[in-house]
Amino acid sequence: MQYLKNRYQFEKYIKGYLISSAFWYVINALYLLIRYDALQFYNRFIDNEEFFVIHSEIQFALLANGVLALFLGWFSWNFYFFLDKRSKLSSFQRGILILVIVSVETTMLLNIGEYMGRNVYPEGLPYFNELSQQSFIIYAIYVMMAGALINSLFQLKDILGPELFQTALRGQYYTPKEEHRVFMFLDLYDSTSIAECLGHMKYSRLIQDCYRTMTDPISYSKASVYQYVGDEIVLTWPLEKGIKDNRCIQLFYDIDATIKSRKEYFMEKYGVLPEFKAGIHAGIVATSQVGVIKREVAYHGDTVNATSRLQEKCKELGYQVLVSEDVVNLLDKSFKEVGTHQFRGKTQPIKIFTTESKPLAKSFTHECPSIESTVSALLPKKVDGSVEGA
Helix, strand or coil, X not given: CCCCCCHHHHHHHHHHHHHHHHHHHHHHHHHHHHHHHCCCCHHHHECCCCCECCCXXXXXXXXXXXXXXXXXXXXXXXXXXXXXXXXXXXXXXXXXXXXXXXXXXXXXXXXXXXXXXXXXXXXXXXXXXXXXXXXXXXXXXXXXXXXXXXXXXXXXXHHHCHHHHHHHHHCCCCCCEEEEEEEEEEEECCHHHHHHHHCHHHHHHHHHXXXXXXXXXXXXCCCEEEEEECCEEEEEEEHHHHHHHHHHHHHHHHHXXXXXXXXXXXXXXXXXXXXXXXXXXXXXXXXXXXXXCCCEEEEECHHHHHHHHHHHHHHHHCCCEEEEXXXXXXXXXXXXXXXXXXXCCCCCCEEEEECCCCCCCCCCCCCCCCHHHHHHHHXXXXXXXXXXXC
């Protein structure tokens, strides 16, 4: 599948399908138990010792539900996972598509359930056969509502990111909490010049492609995306995760290598190979949920500000990556000291380091493609490769 372009997307697809199937198993099991057991067969579940004894029919129903849940999970997860395809549709068209999918899906499921029931129990299994005969509309509405709930949770997870999603579910950070974290501020070199050259729409697509390309290295390093700020991305780790295997510094070079591996793609599509600069720092921050109309988890403290200043210093000193002394002392790696610097807004100077042997000789500037080359690229080509009308 063309959407499974990288390791992260592949893992997300498999995990999402399994989680979706588990959700559907629970949802269908609740429907079976509540609608039929509670209303019609409740007395059959209680024996003389007053505890539930699962009847053989409901045992089979729950077993069959496992097969149906795999089918439902696959259907609903694919509907969510390939969301970008549907993003080209209008709201009305999406609504029609959802209605058609739910109708087809529910009809197939009920027919499968009835077939399975009648082949195991000749007289018919009440939990599935009665459903297909009497309760199609009710179950279709139930499936639609359950699908909306599941996909909303997946959407929330994608918006917040895995780490923040888990903290939101656990209800953490309603009151500020101190944490020791590592931060990386990653920024695109010469973004103003590139944006002016490409125009805002094409520049926006470039940023999208850059972030997609970074996905695998970020996922592998166990980093959390804190914020996207224009062409800047802020990454963070709890201290132990960030320093393990030198992840916080290795991530920068993994991202750089991954982007360079797609050099031909970026040059052909945008006429520029994106290059990033990064500042890495660690320290104590206050973590809390902020906002009322829109809530998010925010990190407050001098550590965040210092990391931002460190990243800004990269262009001035000519290095792609700069690391604070606090991080250097925690990593098992050799660094080169580039001096002690006073940052704007800070009272104490910071000693900074890099892994590079010397400042980059070139300045990170990019020239727009010439008008002639742009026009030439748009004109149709002759068989021999020359340009028509040239």
